[in-house]
Amino acid sequence: VVTTGYSSDKVWRGADLGANEANAIVTTTTELPADVSLALSADYANAETTGKDEATELSAIFSKSVADYLVSLSYTWYSQDYAGQEGQAQEAGLTVSRAVGPIDLSLTQYMSIVGDNNAYSELAATYSDDFGSSLTLDFRAELGYLAQEGQCTHFETTVSTDIPVVQGVTAVPFVSYSLGLDDSVGVHSDMKNLFFGGIEFKKSF
Numbered sequence: 001v002v003t004t005g006y007s008s009d010k011v012w013r014g015a016d017l018g019a020n021e022a023n024a025i026v027t028t029t030t031e032l033p034a035d036v037s038l039a040l041s042a043d044y045a046n047a048e049t050t051g052k053d054e055a056t057e058l059s060a061i062f063s064k065s066v067a068d069y070l071v072s073l074s075y076t077w078y079s080q081d082y083a084g085q086e087g088q089a090q091e092a093g094l095t096v097s098r099a100v101g102p103i104d105l106s107l108t109q110y111m112s113i114v115g116d117n118n119a120y121s122e123l124a125a126t127y128s129d130d131f132g133s134s135l136t137l138d139f140r141a142e143l144g145y146l147a148q149e150g151q152c153t154h155f156e157t158t159v160s161t162d163i164p165v166v167q168g169v170t171a172v173p174f175v176s177y178s179l180g181l182d183d184s185v186g187v188h189s190d191m192k193n194l195f196f197g198g199i200e201f202k203k204s205f
Contacts (some may be wrong), residue, residue: 001029001205005172007198010047012082013120014144014154014178015187016194018049037063043070069098081115082187089115103127109147114191119147137161146188152181153188165201172200 003025010021023045030038041055056079063072074093081089090113097106109121124142131137138160144153160174180191 001025003027003200004202005198005200007196009194009196010045011156011176011178011194012187013122013198014156014180014191015082016192017082017187018047021045021047021198032062035064039063051186052080053077069096071096075113078115082164083112083115083120087115089117091115091117102129108145118132118149118188120153121145121147135161149184151184153184154181154191155179168203168205172202173201174198 003023005023005025007021007023008019009016010018023043025041025043027039027041029040031137032038039059039061041057041059041061041100043059045055045057046053047055057076058198059074059076061072061074063070065071072093072095074095076091076093078089078091081087083089091110092113093108093110095106095108097104099105104126106124107121110117111119115180122142122144126141127139128136129139140155140158140160142154144156145151146153156176156178158174158176160172163171163173165171175197176195178194178196180193183189
């Protein structure tokens with residue numbers, strides 16, 4: 001899957017890093033033995049920031065269903081250390097998710113390998129409904145928490161929808177609002193309330 005997109009703001013874990021972000025993401029998924037799924041992705045972004053405008057992320061996510069849960073282990077390399085705001089960074093993540101009625105819930109704990117992410121964790125919920133129309137709306141809410149600091153960082157909500165454009169290409173417009181909950185350290189030392197939006201285009205092969 002190839003995704004290109006534009007966002008009016010570059011927002012990372014509730015923190016405002018810049019404006020006018022354009023990005024491109026390439027993702028591929030394969031099935032491994034023991035019913036393990038592996039997703040590999042490469043993300044390149046360019047935005048108007050106070051630091052380096054260009055950023056690259058490479059990630060690998062291993063996932064497996066266990067009873068009613070989906071357990072995922074991830075590794076991500078960042079060309080920029082957003083949390084510490086200098087150098088590069090690497091982190092691992094453990095995600096446990098499950099469906100509760102029509103809502104999908106997930107809890108992720110990230111662990112620093114290189115850099116310091118202050119033991120960031122995130123609780124997220126997603127829900128989709130067409131409300132009796134031909135258009136399905138997708139809702140997502142996330143709550144960020146720094147376990148090392150014992151502080152919540154932000155609460156963010158996003159509303160989006162998939163609109164077929166041409167064969168194999170889908171447009172995904174979105175609007176988001178991020179509520180800054182507490183100033184902490186590093187990139188979260190000056191949290192703000194942000195309203196932003198944009199659009200993505202996805203092409204499957």
